[in-house]
Amino acid sequence: MVAAVKSATQGLLLAFLGAVLLRLSITDEHLRYVVPWMRWPLLVSGVFLLLLAIGPVLGLSRRRDADAEGDARDHGHDHGAGHGAGHGAGHGAGHGAGLEHGVPLVTWLLVLPGIVTFVIAPPQLGSYLAERRADDQVLVAAPAEVVDLQSEDAIPVTVDEFLWRAQEGGGSMAGQPVTLTGFVSYANGDRWFVTRMAIGCCAADATSYRVEVRDAPAPERDQWVEVTGVHVPESGSNPGTSEPAAIAAAEVVEIDAPSQTYE
Amino acid sequence: MSTGSTGSTDTRTQRPFGQTEVVALGLLVVVLLGRWIAPLLDSASLSTWSTIFLAIVIQSTPFLMFGVLLSAIISILLSERVLQKVVPKNPVLGVPVAGMAGVGLPGCECAAVPIAGSLIRRGIAPAVALTFLLAAPAVNPAVVVSTAVAFPGQPEFVLARFVASMLTAVAVGWFCLSRGSRLPLRRLEQLPTEGTARERFVATLRHDFVHASGFLVLGAMLAAAVNTFVPRSIVDTVAGQAVLAIGTMALFAFVVALCSESDAFVAASFTAFSDTAKLTFLVVGPAMDVKLASMEAGTFGGAFARQFVPLVVGTAILSAVLIGWWLL
Numbered sequence: 001m002v003a004a005v006k007s008a009t010q011g012l013l014l015a016f017l018g019a020v021l022l023r024l025s026i027t028d029e030h031l032r033y034v035v036p037w038m039r040w041p042l043l044v045s046g047v048f049l050l051l052l053a054i055g056p057v058l059g060l061s062r063r064r065d066a067d068a069e070g071d072a073r074d075h076g077h078d079h080g081a082g083h084g085a086g087h088g089a090g091h092g093a094g095h096g097a098g099l100e101h102g103v104p105l106v107t108w109l110l111v112l113p114g115i116v117t118f119v120i121a122p123p124q125l126g127s128y129l130a131e132r133r134a135d136d137q138v139l140v141a142a143p144a145e146v147v148d149l150q151s152e153d154a155i156p157v158t159v160d161e162f163l164w165r166a167q168e169g170g171g172s173m174a175g176q177p178v179t180l181t182g183f184v185s186y187a188n189g190d191r192w193f194v195t196r197m198a199i200g201c202c203a204a205d206a207t208s209y210r211v212e213v214r215d216a217p218a219p220e221r222d223q224w225v226e227v228t229g230v231h232v233p234e235s236g237s238n239p240g241t242s243e244p245a246a247i248a249a250a251e252v253v254e255i256d257a258p259s260q261t262y263e
Numbered sequence: 264m265s266t267g268s269t270g271s272t273d274t275r276t277q278r279p280f281g282q283t284e285v286v287a288l289g290l291l292v293v294v295l296l297g298r299w300i301a302p303l304l305d306s307a308s309l310s311t312w313s314t315i316f317l318a319i320v321i322q323s324t325p326f327l328m329f330g331v332l333l334s335a336i337i338s339i340l341l342s343e344r345v346l347q348k349v350v351p352k353n354p355v356l357g358v359p360v361a362g363m364a365g366v367g368l369p370g371c372e373c374a375a376v377p378i379a380g381s382l383i384r385r386g387i388a389p390a391v392a393l394t395f396l397l398a399a400p401a402v403n404p405a406v407v408v409s410t411a412v413a414f415p416g417q418p419e420f421v422l423a424r425f426v427a428s429m430l431t432a433v434a435v436g437w438f439c440l441s442r443g444s445r446l447p448l449r450r451l452e453q454l455p456t457e458g459t460a461r462e463r464f465v466a467t468l469r470h471d472f473v474h475a476s477g478f479l480v481l482g483a484m485l486a487a488a489v490n491t492f493v494p495r496s497i498v499d500t501v502a503g504q505a506v507l508a509i510g511t512m513a514l515f516a517f518v519v520a521l522c523s524e525s526d527a528f529v530a531a532s533f534t535a536f537s538d539t540a541k542l543t544f545l546v547v548g549p550a551m552d553v554k555l556a557s558m559e560a561g562t563f564g565g566a567f568a569r570q571f572v573p574l575v576v577g578t579a580i581l582s583a584v585l586i587g588w589w590l591l
Contacts, residue, residue, distance in 0.1 A: 008283040010473055016290055017324070017476075024321060033318035041325035048328055052469045104561055106477035111290070113320045113480065118293050122313035129311050135496035139534045141415060200409070200525030203318035204490050207532060239534070 005107045011056025013110040018049025020114045028259045032124040034202045036260065124261040126222045127185035130195045130208040134187055138207060139239050140164040154179045154228045158263055159196040159209040166211075166236030166245035179228045180211055180247060183257070184219050192218035194227045194247070198263040209263065211236075216249035226253045308491060316487035319554070322522060323373040323479055327472065330374030334381035335467040339460060346385060354388040358436035361391045362429050365398030371522050372400035372549055373479060376558045377471045389448055394436030397575065400523045401428035401549035410545070413527035419590050420538070424527075427546045427586035431579045438574065449564025478561035482554025486520035489553075493518075495533075502535035512540045513580050516548035517556075523549035539587030546583040551575040 005013070024030040025042035034042075116122065140163045147157055154177040157165075162180055165173050182194040185208075193210035197203075212235070213227050229249040236245025337346075351357045368374065379396035383389050400406070402425055414420040439446055458466070498515050501507045512533070521529060526548045530541045551572055560568035 003282060005473075006282050009286050010469075012283060012286055012290070014469070014473070021321060021324065030321065032314060034322050038322065038325070042321060045325040045328045049472075052465070052472065055465060055469070103473055104477055106481050106561065107473055109477045109480040109484075110473075111286075112484070113317055114290070115293050116313045116317055120310060120313040122310050122317055125311065125314055128307035129491070132491075132494050133496075135494065136499075136532065138532060141413070141531070200528045201522040202322035202525075204315050204322070204486065204519070205521050205525040205529055207528070 004105070005103050007056045007059055010103065010107065011053040011059070013107065014049050015053035015057065016114045017110055018046045018053060020117050021046035021049065024117070031260050031262075032122065032203070035199060035262075038202075124257070125197045125203055125206050126183055127195065129206065130183075130185040130193075130197065130210060131187065133208050134185075134210070136208070138163065138209060140167055140209070149173050149176045149178070151176070153177070156181070159194065159211055160198060160263055162211055162231070162247070163209055163236060163245050166231060167239055169237050170231050170233060170235070173231050174233065175230055177228060177230055177250065178247075179226055181226050181255070181258070182210075182224070183261075184221055184223045184225060185210060186218065186221060190218065193244075194225060196263045197261070203262075206262070210244065212244050212246040213249050213252065214246050216252045219252065219254060224255050224257045226255055227251075228253075312487050312491045315490045316483050319483035319486055319520070320480060323371060323483070323554075324476070326371040327373040327377070327475060327479060330377045331468055331471045331475070333374070334377040334471050335464050337378065337381040338384055338467050339464045341385070346387075350387055350391065354391055354440055355437070357388060357391040358394045358440060359433050361395040361436065362398040362402075362432045365395055365400075365402050365432065366404070368399040369403045369405045371524060372552075372555050373475075373558070375399045376555065376562055377475055380471065380562045383448070388440065389446060390436045390440035393439055393571075394432045397435055397550045398429060398432035401425075401432070401546070405524050406527075406549070409524050410527040413531040420542070423542055423586050423590040424545050426590070427542060427579075427582045428549065430582040430586065431546060431550055431575070434582065435575055435578050438578075447564065447566040447570065449567060474561055475558050478557040479554060482520060482552075482557040485553045485557075486518065489518045489520075499533070499535050502533070502537075502540070505537065505540075508536055508540040509543050509580065509584060512536065512544040513547045513576060516544045517552050517576065519548075520552035520554040521548060538591040539584060542587045542591065543580055543583040547576055547579040550579045 021042045023046075024033070025039045025046060030039055030042055140160050142164060143158070143161045147155055147161065149155055149157075149172065157173075157178040157180060159180055159182050162173075162178065180194045182196040185193050185195040187193065191212060193212050195208060195210040197206045197208050199206050211227075213229075214232060215229070216227070219225055227247055227249050228251045229247040232246040232248050235243055351360055368378070375396045378399075379392040382392035382395065407421055407425065410421045410424055411418065456463075498511055501511045516526070519529075526545060530544045533541055533544070556568055556572045559571065563571070
């Protein structure tokens, strides 16, 4: 039998969730889960939850005082504010219409986001999901900004822009050396990909973008790399077929993961 | 559900370690020892599930907070006179008005549930509040813009989504109106009447947040599991069959529980599906998904949710097919 969540415990759960949100917003950890501008809503929500928690948590100490004085009808702060018409009835039957009684048992689940944060410390999405989603058909929309590709030197290009150019036939980057940044994922056997996840709102709507790397030995899974090379002509021009966009690598450099891993 | 009778409460607080102290101790252990427990649980599938679960929860919490804040304002601060002015007296007219009012709430679906609850609490016809609940996440400007970005060069898609979502909300609203008092809506709890306005405001805030957030976490757990373990390519296998494709997209929208501001990008990636099937995904998702169903069961009662959820999903599919056939 799961016990009902008492008022002071509710306060504790709210404070814990608030503290987790604050921690995620102050550090860069929120970038693993949501888009960058969510930092401020998270900060505000975290502060808000902590403020909401003050009442019930203080109510804890007040009730203790009341108990010590042998006052059976406790008049803690939260009761004063929380008990409406059901105050008397609530004490008799245990099911008042007041705000404190009748909190659903699922409220216990509020503790889960915090436990997950501290115990599992979920990393940014990586090769596991990218490989599971490898068969998804990815049709890339035209990027808002397109890099000007007219240079002798290698130009950094995002993975989704590379895929979009390949999808358009690849003529716009024929022979042009480019640099792609992403993590390593594998597919059947020895093929490997420079991979990037893109998110719209949060990690739940992530799409994986990947470009096959040829002519270079595969690094470890999830290792971040910079791959410099040229587009393999014709590859990735028809996203419906099995031939993925590919880059003929001249150089593969292992790097540390960037703070913002999503595109 | 509650067992918080006075007797047990009193005996618990007299123990040296009550519930609150035990929970506090547990949380302390988690915070301090978490880093040592983590390697024991190292598995790619668990960590992926955790990332998506946490992402859904922290993405939704600020929106829920916003909704709860607005709901407390409606419940406590809005005067009777203003409320009477804004909402038409005739609920038959109120239903489409509530649908259009949804355009003004730029937020995810999580914000809409507590707001609808507070409207009912203030004596507004449930049908009107429910129409707002269904319309707001689907027709607000943020959703319209993201849909236009996800379907470039297809303005008719944006229009179709708007019309089909509005049709769903208004149709369900009028149906609920015709059912009237036979709607098995749980009587919403009384608001605090004691204390100053500020105390009542804070108590309402806390009450609404605590009541909705547990269900939000539950929905996020389920949606994260689907996201992690069901590859989208499985869904693709039925793309060829018209009827099956529409049903599958509706089911998928229900279980993945995406944010209505980003679901258009996911819908656009289902290149193998017909436009009508994609539209179904976009109309069902904001109106009803596993996260919303869970929160609605918590706010309005399980008996209500068991009727409301299939009603909304069915209506959404019908109107998406109808509008898709007409506009796309």
